[in-house]
Amino acid sequence: MRAYPVTLVRRFSSLVDLSFDDEASLATLPLDISSVVQRQAILRAGEPSPSMYVILEGWAARYGIRANGSRRITGIMLPGDFCGIHALSGASLDHGIVALTNCKIGKIDWTIIADLAHASPAINRALWRAKLVEESILRTWLLNSDDAFQAVGHLLCELHVRACGVGLMQNRRCYIPLTQQDIADAIGITNVHTNRMLQKLRREGLIEFQRGALFIPDQDALRKACDFTPAYLHPLEAA
Structure with a gap:
């Protein structure tokens, strides 16, 4: 309590x-x-x-x-x-x-x-x-919706940053308890297509994502691949 x-x-x-x-x-x-x-x-x-x-x-x-x-x-x-x-x-x-x-x-x-x-x-x-942050996140999701690979990677980057911000990081890994269907519903694509994008991210060495545990070996590489910058999350230091 x-x-x-x-x-x-x-x-x-x-x-x-x-x-x-x-x-x-x-x-x-x-x-x-x-x-x-x-x-x-x-x-x-x-x-x-x-x-x-x-x-x-x-x-x-x-x-x-x-x-x-x-x-x-x-x-x-x-x-x-x-x-x-x-x-x-x-x-x-x-x-x-x-x-x-x-x-x-x-x-x-x-x-x-x-x-x-x-x-x-x-x-x-x-x-x-x-x-403001809530609305900014939704706008960013909409802008990313045309490219499934970018959208899935971008979402994982976002959740990684946000989870870290509330103390949910452990041993450079954070637990993201979303099912594949949850990710699909957030991106607006099918479950099958989501699976393909996750597999592609894994093959390219950009993520390790098993049973909800997300590890990003090279954050800069993933951010570049999915065009992620955290400014839309309006961190306090940027206010």
């Missing part, structure tokens, strides 16, 4: 410079913590929610359903990421959110977040920057 405030403070600190008082306010937020099992819904499209949610443990995804019934992932959330920020505007969610792994979710009444944002310019700015 004690690690959860650290998760929240770490995420906000990656977005803005926080004062000691800001960190203390975040660390003492009244979180209603619940567990969501793998592949179960966290939020459903169209549901009004009086709360904002933060991923405390595990990975989750934003998704929509196409007219043909297929799923399209539009965002991947790691520990510390927010969902349900729409609650601050009183709007209903226009997409679903599903747990990709077993998750711990912290629910915070939107009035508490609104009051905190009003009292702290830094926290208010962090919420806006979180939304």
